[in-house]
Amino acid sequence: MRHLNAIKSSIQDRNTRLVAIWVAVVVGACLDAINQGIPLLLGEPMTFGRWISFFITPVVPFLVSCHGQGMRKKG
Numbered sequence: 001m002r003h004l005n006a007i008k009s010s011i012q013d014r015n016t017r018l019v020a021i022w023v024a025v026v027v028g029a030c031l032d033a034i035n036q037g038i039p040l041l042l043g044e045p046m047t048f049g050r051w052i053s054f055f056i057t058p059v060v061p062f063l064v065s066c067h068g069q070g071m072r073k074k075g
Contacts, residue, residue: 006070007063016073020065028058 010016032054039050046054 003067003071006073007066008070008073008075010066010070016069019069020062023065024058026061028071031057031061 010020034044035057036050036054042048
């Protein structure tokens with residue numbers, strides 16, 4: 001429960017949220033390039049599942065960043 005509270009408090013803090021969004025954009029873009037780059041370069045179509053993966057991928061770095069910042073603030 002402590003970890004969920006850390007994420008919740010981080011999301012509520014504006015500065016922490018902005019850092020987490022920046023991390024999600026940068027790391028999410030790198031992960032999307034790794035996961036979707038080769039199929040796109042080979043000319044494979046973006047299926048529904050790939051689009052879902054494309055949009056969900058940045059959520060993980062966002063939550064990890066929020067968790068890390070929240071745990072650091074809690075001590």
